[in-house]
Amino acid sequence: MKRILTAIVLIFLLPMLLLGQESQKRILFFGDSITAGYGVGEENAFPAFIQQKIDSLGWNFKAVNGGSSGETSAGGLSRIDWMLRQPVSVFVLELGGNDGLRGIDLNTTKKNLQNIIDRVEAKYPDARIIITGMQVPPNLGPDYTTKFKEIYPDLAKENNAELIPYFLDELGGNSELMQSDGIHPTEAGHRLLAEKTWKVLKPILKSKRAENHTN
Template sequence: MSYKAWVFGCLLVAGVTGCNSKTENKQTQAEKPAVTAEKAEKPASSTTKTILFFGNSLTAGYGLDPSEAFPALVGKKAQEAGFDYQVVNGGLSGETTAGGKSRIGWVLRKPVDVFVLELGGNDGLRGIPLADSRKNLQAIIDTVRQKSPQAQIVLAGMQIPPNLGPDYSEQFKTMFTELAQKNNLTLIPFLLENVGGIRKLNQPDGIHPTAEGHKIVADNVWKVLKPVLEKQQT
């Protein structure tokens, strides 16, 4: 396997257990969800809307200050564009779709206006049956619709290398497109576009994006999210 394929596979795991022992030293940093709100220049008013990013260590910004993770960077872009939104980071390292399903009710104790769902990469690298992953993602979507019926849901698409066979990897990729179509969700085609497998955009552990990598991920998200926010303003 080439270095690029190895790194790309490790990066998609985005969990507490990495592809080498170096990641274990950082485990305690990422064991808890990064449930934080991006600070605004002024206190949130009664009209301030909420964007919740719900995912694994990619969302949590493993190895970085939370302000360097892509959810916080997206929040800054929203503020600079004149949108009155606060960002909540609900990322948890090592999270699978099953784990997300079990904690979604707790995370949604308060309603949100935009829900960005970034889960599935860990399932794919562990070879979890796609039927199970699909069912868990659908359950998360259904819970969001139940608890925050006004929320716009954005689904982050992911890809995995063909280690488990080309059929599995292709079906994994299309799973996100199919879920988005079925549920009328907004889709980010591939969250790690122009980041996954690129050495200089990942930390020394070869697994997690650097601060520069997160800037690119934030750009990928913002291209899709900006029209959603614009629509909510009308």
């Protein structure tokens, strides 16, 4: 008898459980070694700390780490379609830093980043876009450095996207926040990046939840 009752309960509960899984919204963090958590592991990268914040609120969003160490804008463009096989509700773009370090043509970098955004919007028109601003060291000259920095606010404005101004500005020169290479954040640095990202992301998630409740 108990087995029959258990089976009946499962029959009624299973569709609801599956519905809950299907309705979970994905936040795709698409980036390079910063997003991937180089040196600290994906579990200590800022998307993982974002997931902790989401879980603490009981919100139905999943933070997906789409970071790849060494990724350039061209590399990101080559794999974005594969990453978009599953629905995306919010897309966080953290790419271009490696382009700058390699002195890649600025127009090429901006074009690649724009093409990535275009593919996200074409497949998921309702997805919200967040762009993290990047800067490069001054060794490539002031003209390149200035124009590189301008790529990100320009992209945000042209695509009606949210911008997190220069993502790593509070980390530089602090050994507690940056690893010895001076490029990649420590775990504490990633926690700071999560706080910066959360300030922009949280209102978007609230809006997405409100949309779900009215549909």
